[in-house]
Amino acid sequence: MWSILAELLIGILEFVTxxxxxxxxRRRRGSRERSVAEDTFAVARFDVATLLLIGVAGAALILLLVLGLGWPVGASIAIGIAVAVVWGLWRYFRMVRED
Structure with a gap:
């Protein structure tokens, strides 16, 4: 039970961070001042919707490469993870640059 509470607390602290x-x-980039609610919604949308979409697309790419094209499993996983990481970083920096 304590581990569940600890995980919940860590998740909340991670989201606040x-x-x-x-x-x-955004402040360092000189963007306009936003409310905390607006930034909280942006982070929540990124954490849930964007990362879920990127994860599903990465998994689909891995399955396509392994099952559809017959590529080796290790290479397919590496390519799928690399594409997901690049896409995720691109989306994160795009979110930071929003005006």
């Missing part, structure tokens, strides 16, 4: 980091990065 993500919001504070986003606000700090």
């Amino acid at each position: 993500d919001v504070l980091l986003l606000r700090h990065l």
